[in-house]
Amino acid sequence: MFKPQLKIPATYIRGGTSKGVFLNLTDLPEAAQIPGKARDEILLRVIGSPDPYGKHTDGMGGATSSTSKTVILAKSTQADHDVDYLFGQVAIDKPFIDWSGNCGNLTAAVGAFAIANGLVDPSRVVDNGITTVRIWQANIHKTIIAHVPMSNGEVQETGDFELDGVTFPAAEVKVEFLDPADGEGAMFPTGNLVDTLDVPEVGQFEATFINAGIPTIFLNASELGYQGTELQDDINNDESALAKFETIRAYGALKMGLITDIEQAKTRQHTPKIAFVSPATDYITSSGKAITADKIDLSVRALSMGKLHHAMMGTAAVAIGAAAAIPGTLVNKAAGGQKTESVTFGHPSGTLKVGAEAVNIDNQWRVTKAIMSRSARVLMEGTVRVPQV
Template sequence: MMTQPQQKIAARYMRGGTSKGVFFNLDELPASARSPGAARDRLLMRIIGSPDPYGQQIDGMGGATSSTSKTVIVAPSQQPGHDVDYLFGQVAITRAGIDWSGNCGNLTAAVGAFAIDNGLIEPQRLPDNGFCEVRIWQQNIGKTIIARVPVRNGQVQESGDFELDGVAFPGAEIRLEFLDPADADGDLFPTGQRVDELQVPGIGCLPATLINAGIATIFVNASDLGYSGCELQNEINNDPQALARLETIRAWGALKMGLINDIHEAASRQHTPKLAFVAAPQSYTSASGKHIDGSDIDLCVRALSMGKLHHAMMGTASVAIASAAAIPGTLVNQVTANAGQSCTSVTFGHASGILTVGAEAHHEQGRWQVKKAVMSRSARLLMEGWVRVPAGYK
């Protein structure tokens, strides 16, 4: 039997926030994968190890969770006033497919470091010591993100004492600014309402806040689902009936938001929208055993990603949480400790701990607008070199 050597492709394996993924420089991908399309998707799925009917991604770089089945492509920016273009792909695990419909806020934290390490930042803009502002054009959603990356002796600083719940070890703090994070047409609320009545067959009518900020997100009250808002992963993810019910709500929310034209399309659009349920601040024990005091947070939030309860909180969903909390009348604002007031900063409890995110919201010309959302993350290069794929990707 004739055999061919595996193909070798330059790559970096990086953690950003509470996610990790395989990063590529666009110019170092095979020619067939430098443009969007089936050839690119097929290559990236094989690198990650999908589709895997066993759900483990053993024969690839993926970690068999939504937080670890990710790819990133970075290139010199084609947009004026930006340093790099950043394209994110959420790879399905058991089925074939990559969802390019939204951003990954967590991995955004690693994009600036990748750009610096790969020589994509003009040398005169890189300090010997201090912070380098990397101007990122997020291609999936057409938005600007500014990453403030710490630099020491001309190199990206990765060590530090910044702690992020959901990540076991501390690192250097990277500040992210999501500019004008609303949908491309500027409509925060696609229906024009801060609270909608979402009709879900077999479940009933649910009050919901549907918002496009950071990522399209559906917020519902935990109590309307029979939850407290303090649930951990196993309580949801080990209940197939609960997951099916939550996916049904997400699908009908997607239809209400105009993201899909037919309810059946939701199955192939798993990355967006996100579904989250909110509750008033209360004390609970996080996944690590850490006690979270209700007096230290403004609300509790649990969110689903790719059909499962997230172990912490997606960065993009954090932008949506902060944006909704900043606007009186939304379900998110209603459950906060400062209900009825516009919150410029909100601290919420998630399954792994707490997170603080800021948002600047203004009511202008008869509608709400969010100018900027701000959060801190950390990032670290885990491995660099080459990934290998079998000839023919078999």
């Protein structure tokens, strides 16, 4: 006798250039309200993973790293915060959820969900204007501030803010990542702005390793044989290139101290990210839009979960802003080598501006804040059904 499906309240939301299933912690079955096997099994089934066909036909996932995401929110357990935000990156073809990092894009939707679902004290919510939501990012133990537009007591989702990588305009949500160095250690884990990364049977590469927003490995496009203007098909249809990137990422993770054995990289797919940079140059985006070099400071391409991202991960954008603000990093050099508080970079879908405040104290760089604008929109709300195991 087969058991009936569980019905769990859920909201399907686009945040930035990602989308995912948002859940209130208290709506989950009791066994899934704590980390562990029960929680992972439910969320895997919600998304439709593992799927050997790579389609997520039997789940809410979209079979890409940008759309295979889950979020659990709860009233904050931290002083002076409104909501605790936990992000799970769901593998597509493996029974695995990576809890090691944040999703910057979905962060843009956290404040709106928290307000709409009563997780923010009503006294802090304005009827018209901007409500400030103080988010505790539980994966990396950092504070994020979301500035959520309100109209007549409700979150305003519609507007004229355009975000490259998102088809339709929406309301602008400004997001501040405070002290964004990743919780796992120093912002520059090797102590250097640029290192030489030796990758057996692949080669040697200059690299900037940074923990800001999310642990990220920055490489020069030219050393990899690329122009820095590549689109998804240029990378994702090349299995040898993807294997090369994954090998570099694994040895970079080892160098950053994120893993102690190279094999551990297989079970830590979400972090670190790997990206390559190049000086500003003209290129054509995936939608056919022409980007001229005078409109950007540099070009960046980044991989997520083993594939070139169609735009840019929000957390990687924080890393880009942080690295660009510090003279001597590969990102800063690609942007012209000047100290700057903001950069506009080109990605496969268009451009994005990100700002960062960096200070040097006792010869140690610290980024106090990174800022960018995204948008978010509820796509569907109700209950998600999950077969009981």
